[in-house]
Amino acid sequence: MSGEKTSFLTSKQRRKIRNNLTGYAFIIPNLVGYTVFVFIPVIFSFVLSVMSWDGSQRPMEFVGLANFADIFGDKIFRGTLVHTVSYALMTVLPTLVLALLLAVLLNNKIKGVAIFRTAFYFPYIASIVAVGAVWNMLFQPDFGPVNEILKFLGLKNPPRWVVDKDWAMVAVSIVSVWKYMGYYMIVYLAALQGISSSLYEAASIDGANGWQKLLYITVPMLTPTTFFVLIMLTIQCFKVFDLVYVMTGGGPGNATKTLVNYIYEKAFTSWEFGPASAGAIVLFAIVLVITLIQFSGEKKWSKDL
């Protein structure tokens, strides 16, 4: 059928068309799915953030920046920003330091490395629902093992953890550190294996001891990794939802409600898609800023190396 048509084309042009078709044939399954289920929703979330809509048959209505004014005027929303930032502050550094410590310990020539690595990594792959359930019991204020141990150690009035508005977020942070440090330990281990052993040998000849090697070789050589871990952890903290949802449900009161909890509740319990999307754009802006910092940092290190 197309024989007559294609005879006008040179063989080079024909090859070009065929190359284009095969190329698109390979990417089309993913491209279609990705466009429909990711790309369009991403754009749509910007659109929704300046609209008023409850998802019903009623058409959506353009409201400008009213949704943003709405949420920033909402005490609960401002609270979620404070809670999310304080969660990040309590979680990021301890996770990073402990992950580095574990990686440095495991990077020695010792027997049973695999067993230790499994023990440290295991909390990461355990589901949040199960992990949240067991930690809620461990933190039980009156008879829970954590407070029993604290009392045994001589603390008269141990914190009431998840039922106390000042301590609930601390409890969530502790669980988060415990759960995620194994993951970043593996990231650090991979980076440690990339440090040339000649550096350590040279230091040994110069008479450096273990601590000096750690402080003056290992830590500086790991700076790009530390920066990467810092960025990843911060972004992860701003996205927190499940752990808070299963441990405290955002309570007591609204004491542990985070940014994503707010988006979730606005969208799926009160069906206010506009304010929910405005909240989502705030999250996007935060992650964007962190990502830009990451890019500039990476540029700096690739220049230095």
Added chain:
Amino acid sequence: MNAKRKATKIILYILLIGLGITMMVPFYWMVISSLKLNKDVFSIPMRWWPETMHPENYSVIWKKLPLLIFFKNTAKLTIITTIVQLCTSCFAAYGFTKCKFVGRDLIFLMYVTTIAVPWQVYMVPQFILVSKMGLNDTHLGLILMQAFSAFGVFLIRQFYISIPDELCEAARIDGLNEFGIFRKIVFPLGKPAMATLTIFTFTNVWNDFMGPLIYLKTKELKTVQLGIRMFISQYGADYAWIMAASVCSLIPIVIVFLSCQKFFVEGVAASGIKG
């Protein structure tokens, strides 16, 4: 010198064993509590070993909770999502690395710019879209929204780039068509990257909580994570039962983890370095 080295080694072991035990205590506590009576979970003084064993807790929760249905649902979602993601990612990665076509770089740029956007940013419009398609509260909706990821394409693409083009060129001269080159040469060589992606997707979908929480409302469609959550809110004070249910939910992932541990570790390293 030698004595000093020995001492450091002993301290190292003590530190590691101490830390390892601390990390595992919650799981130990979960298992022993699941074998106690509900009223004995918080006995004072604390018991690190139950006086009497009550393994019947497990048959009790098996009757109270349709765990088998939850496991089937989760397995279905996990397996289908993983397969769809693997196939489409490998195809697309081949297109992006080994084929030349108009608009390739532009389309790839679109993937690059959206990879850093967290799912939580677009989950609301995505839910609206899936609902408008009539797929709310179905497994298909949940599969579709998770099956296409830029991360998968990236990971596989990174690996395919390292496969020399000369290899494909030689095959082309031998008369293989593009699909043949993909199926017989590039696809088999990409197995390590696929293992990483499989493990990554498998754990993510198996442990996913927020996705099913938003999409699945019918009890018969729920996943293990949602089921356990439902059980916890129904039987809030039956501590031993809750722990038994939690142990059940962890068993499959423990088996997969212990049997493919190597891939888990390599996967973290690979995706970590990517950033």
